[in-house]
Amino acid sequence: MTHSLTLTVNGEEKTVALDDPRVTLLDLLRERLGLTGAKKGCDRGQCGACTVLVDGRRVNACLTLALTVDGSDVLTIEGVARNGSLHPVQAAFIAHDGFQCGFCTPGQIMSAIGLMAEAGPLDDPERIREGLSGNLCRCGAYAGITEAVRDASKILSGKGGAA
């Protein structure tokens, strides 16, 4: 049986015919919609590399069956820049060396954007580390990531910041 699936992805409505219900949201984005920003690290919910926002909430796209989010609004790393300029969290990751190889970075940034929406401005590094513990970085760029999120949080809450 073929299922029809309609999603808003990064502001654009997409209708996809799915011949196989096993397709995860991650595979849909990467293999069928050509959006390879979200990464497949573990495919088991254990690393956070696949993090995207569904209706504004961060989720692991690898543990989400695509059909279950029919009708939802999906935001991926490809959709966060506005009018050609980087999202403040993206800019802060560059300013603070929040990555090395970059594999975990799309997931880190989407998770940080989701975290700020949940928790509001974040200044306490402990809170940031705990809030982002669902995103592993095999390069160990955690110090830069924490600083980047702190700084972006200041900018987004209108309290200045360096990035």
Place this chain on the structure above:
Amino acid sequence: MKRFAYVRPSTLDEALAAGARPGAAYLAGGTNLLDLMKTGARRPDVVVDITRLPDLSAVTVLEDGDVRVGALVRNATLAADPAFARAYPAIAEALLSGASGQLRNMATLGGNLLQETRCAYFADPASACNRRRPGTGCDARGGENRLHAVLGWSEACIATHPSDLCVPLAAHDAVVEIVGPAGAREVPFGEFHRLPGDEPQVTTALEPGEIVAAVRLPGHGKAFAPHARYLKVRERTSYAFAVVSAAAMLRLDRGRIAEARIALGGVAARPWRAAAAEAALVGEVADDAAFHRAGELALAEARPSGENAFKIELGRRAVARVLRLAAAGTPDFAPALPASPFASTTGVALHG
């Protein structure tokens, strides 16, 4: 992953009809079911997506003061509900200590109750596992079993229930509301999860095709709110299952304990209520000596099921420590590291 038919009912009756089909499995947040479908440990023929069912996503205060939480309420949503966190702070703290921000946004209350053990042999279809395939044996005996049960286990299975949320739910004497083909019924939380015995494959009181509709919390539980904590010992600071965890709730009357509730996680196939330890605390002065004795009593029946004797001493200490934390008072601010033994002094408002 085996191919399956996907159905998305929009009414409870449709869901129950679909759930009665052979090989059907209900899908909520999917964080456990889909994971196990990927390993091949679960192989449903029909996946019944219950996330669009109406009326199962609310947190309601009932007329008698009890609080009813719908089975589809996401873990993050419940923890972030200010009125709920104020009334049941140990539950909020346990929720915040579980999994990751992403997973808590996905995971539902019902799915958390019904999640499978994290025993690695259960998840691996190539291993012998009485819980997954009755009669095949148990590869955890003589295998990797540091994190397995020290209470209530049997020769057939030594697995633990991994949930954090379920630990304070047990301490609160919650009630599980169930709907099924034969109508609605209720099961006390303490009878919901089964000890393995000779039938480790029967993990809960849920019959095939039944749906957990809600969990009801007695209104009396709010009396513990000033002294209610959860403590979770993990192998890393965050984003890890409990090695051992404990919830403690106290009602204090001029320094003496009027009522105590204690439950442990990570030690048995169900959240473990420590009734003898609770009873022994009543009337006692709330001090370290009493808490230490409670820890001894809570683990009195424990015995190692493998290379896990350390969990018995860890359990005693976790009970004593969480009682001390509870006696000191529920913090106004959720700790930056919820339920952590490393909790820092900084934090944000637990409730607005």
